[in-house]
Amino acid sequence: MKLAIEVRGVTKRFGTLQALDRVDLAIAEGEFFALLGPNGAGKTTLISILAGLSRADDGEARVMGYDVTVDYREARRSLGVVPQELVFDPFFTVRETLRIQSGYFGLRRNDAWIDEIIDNLDLGAKADTNMRSLSGGMKRRVLVAQALVHRPPVIILDEPTAGVDVELRQGLWDFVRRLNRDGHTIVLTTHYLQEAETLCNRVAMLKQGRVVALDTTRNLLAGVSGTHLRLRLSPDRLPHALLPMLVRQDGAEWVLAIHRHAQITEVLLALRDDGIEVVELQLQQPDLEEAFVSIVGGG
Amino acid sequence: MTGFRTLLYKELLRFWKVAFQTIGAPILTALLYLLVFSHVLEDRVQVYPGVPYTAFLIPGLAMMSLLQNAFANSSSSLIQSKITGNIIFILLPPLSHGEFYWAYVVAAVVRGLAVGFGVYCINFVTVALPVLHPLWALAFALFGGAILGSMGLIAGIWAEKFDQLAGFQNFVIVPLTFLSGVFYSIHSLPPFWQAVSHLNPFFYMIDGFRFGFFGESDVAPVVSLGVVVACFAALSLVALQMIRSGYKLRH
Ligand SMILES: Nc1ncnc2c1ncn2[C@@H]1O[C@H](COP(=O)(O)OP(=O)(O)OP(=O)(O)O)[C@@H](O)[C@H]1O
Numbered sequence: 231m232k233l234a235i236e237v238r239g240v241t242k243r244f245g246t247l248q249a250l251d252r253v254d255l256a257i258a259e260g261e262f263f264a265l266l267g268p269n270g271a272g273k274t275t276l277i278s279i280l281a282g283l284s285r286a287d288d289g290e291a292r293v294m295g296y297d298v299t300v301d302y303r304e305a306r307r308s309l310g311v312v313p314q315e316l317v318f319d320p321f322f323t324v325r326e327t328l329r330i331q332s333g334y335f336g337l338r339r340n341d342a343w344i345d346e347i348i349d350n351l352d353l354g355a356k357a358d359t360n361m362r363s364l365s366g367g368m369k370r371r372v373l374v375a376q377a378l379v380h381r382p383p384v385i386i387l388d389e390p391t392a393g394v395d396v397e398l399r400q401g402l403w404d405f406v407r408r409l410n411r412d413g414h415t416i417v418l419t420t421h422y423l424q425e426a427e428t429l430c431n432r433v434a435m436l437k438q439g440r441v442v443a444l445d446t447t448r449n450l451l452a453g454v455s456g457t458h459l460r461l462r463l464s465p466d467r468l469p470h471a472l473l474p475m476l477v478r479q480d481g482a483e484w485v486l487a488i489h490r491h492a493q494i495t496e497v498l499l500a501l502r503d504d505g506i507e508v509v510e511l512q513l514q515q516p517d518l519e520e521a522f523v524s525i526v527g528g529g
Numbered sequence: 530m531t532g533f534r535t536l537l538y539k540e541l542l543r544f545w546k547v548a549f550q551t552i553g554a555p556i557l558t559a560l561l562y563l564l565v566f567s568h569v570l571e572d573r574v575q576v577y578p579g580v581p582y583t584a585f586l587i588p589g590l591a592m593m594s595l596l597q598n599a600f601a602n603s604s605s606s607l608i609q610s611k612i613t614g615n616i617i618f619i620l621l622p623p624l625s626h627g628e629f630y631w632a633y634v635v636a637a638v639v640r641g642l643a644v645g646f647g648v649y650c651i652n653f654v655t656v657a658l659p660v661l662h663p664l665w666a667l668a669f670a671l672f673g674g675a676i677l678g679s680m681g682l683i684a685g686i687w688a689e690k691f692d693q694l695a696g697f698q699n700f701v702i703v704p705l706t707f708l709s710g711v712f713y714s715i716h717s718l719p720p721f722w723q724a725v726s727h728l729n730p731f732f733y734m735i736d737g738f739r740f741g742f743f744g745e746s747d748v749a750p751v752v753s754l755g756v757v758v759a760c761f762a763a764l765s766l767v768a769l770q771m772i773r774s775g776y777k778l779r780h
């Protein structure tokens with residue numbers, strides 16, 4: 231299988247700060263990939279290196295097989311990046327912005343595709359409005375549109391849904407999912423883990439410039455210790471017999487790991503034997519947030 | 530080529546949308562210089578025989594405005610893009626180093642020529658100005674604009690803040706253009722200062738440009754053109770190398 235993104239031993243320092251520490255990553259064509267990690271983990275730095283906005287101190291990075299420094303023109307043609315920062319050129323309207331961006335990629339007659347993007351991102355009503363007078367969410371949509379003007383096979387979205395309303399978030403993900411079905415490779419970073427969980431087939435987690443987890447979403451979820459049973463008890467104590475099942479205490483809630491549903495009965499029996507009353511009971515399916523917390527280690 | 534043409538178009542549009550500021554204002558400034566200096570010096574100074582001082586002054590002022598505005602165009606465009614962050618729209622696409630360089634330099638030359646031509650047009654309402662060798666004048670205008678456009682590009686890439694750029698402009702560009710013989714012939718200077726003037730590349734631009742009008746100059750125009758072309762070649766190599774290495778643009 232051809233690799234859309236290949237990162238080998240990439241290292242980046244800012245002064246004494248090690249932003250990326252020998253990062254290895256391979257993303258195959260057609261994947262929908264999530265790059266997760268706490269603030270400052272190095273996600274944006276890695277994306278900048280792939281986009282040629284930043285240079286690695288060591289290691290190599292390729293997009294669609296093209297080295298980002300040696301074959302920089304081919305690599306950049308293959309890549310569309312939605313930057314994390316909200317930037318815009320105040321001199322132009324939305325449509326001018328998209329036409330100019332097409333031109334930079336060597337495309338002259340691109341209006342049909344530009345119209346399609348404008349349509350899909352619900353920018354039609356603002357197409358001839360100056361960038362300066364758009365709201366933040368609208369500017370974010372234009373950034374997404376700009377990344378797509380040249381129909382790049384690989385699309386990286388650096389927190390595209392920050393500051394975007396629910397409706398666009400849905401619309402954006404429908405659009406991106408369709409692009410993915412049409413064969414585009416999608417990489418996204420987000421702090422909304424729910425998004426990553428429903429969209430992405432694979433996940434990498436970065437922490438302090440290192441890849442600390444790299445697996446399919448399914449495996450990461452399976453790695454989280456089963457279903458969780460959350461209990462509020464009165465009196466607030468856990469019988470001795472149940473201690474081995476305890477994962478942690480969340481405030482007034484006891485979180486127990488359950489592997490078979492029959493265990494629920496065992497727990498309830500143990501509680502009754504000790505004369506402890508159940509005030510509240512909740513069953514929780516494992517989610518990526520759980521995996522994230524257990525791997526990256528809390529917020 | 531489409532990439533170059535688009536970036537050039539964007540750069541031209543950028544100053545054209547505010548032409549009142551970028552073209553009108555410098556022409557007015559030059560007109561004020563001309564009014565004051567020619568009023569004070571018209572009867573006292575005659576540099577070339579038979580050439581009134583006002584006529585002598587116009588080409589120099591036109592060239593000085595051309596040079597300063599060519600510099601201002603590329604440098605201010607770059608620093609603005611860097612500070613607002615929208616420079617990434619130019620850094621992400623597959624523009625070649627040459628496309629990047631020439632788009633900024635050509636736009637700078639066009640703005641310089643627009644301002645320079647505007648200043649030149651003052652002669653139609655003041656004093657008749659001959660143009661004996663228009664091609665020489667044009668050659669110096671083009672190379673002068675390209676040199677300052679390149680310097681603007683280098684300064685714009687190098688500067689991280691507006692005041693660093695303003696410092697470069699006020700302490701390097703303005704003194705060098707002012708002291709290049711715009712207002713006088715360097716033959717009127719003491720020998721020491723004449724020698725110093727010969728080290729200033731701007732002197733050759735103005736002197737050669739003026740030759741295009743009067744057919745007279747302090748230095749043979751071929752020599753001046755040689756100096757100017759050599760300067761341009763050196764600066765464009767430096768600028769291209771900066772772009773290639775990603776200096777201060779790609780961290
Ligand atoms: N230009 C720079 N100069 C100095 N330090 C930098 C620079 N860019 C990034 N850093 C540092 O590198 C580290 C990684 O930053 P990066 O922006 O890649 O994090 P991130 O994972 O994208 O975080 P976030 O989720 O907040 O966007 C941070 O500690 C940041 O302060």
Ligand SMILES: [Mg+2]
Nearest residue numbers: 273274275314
């Ligand atoms: Mg980031």
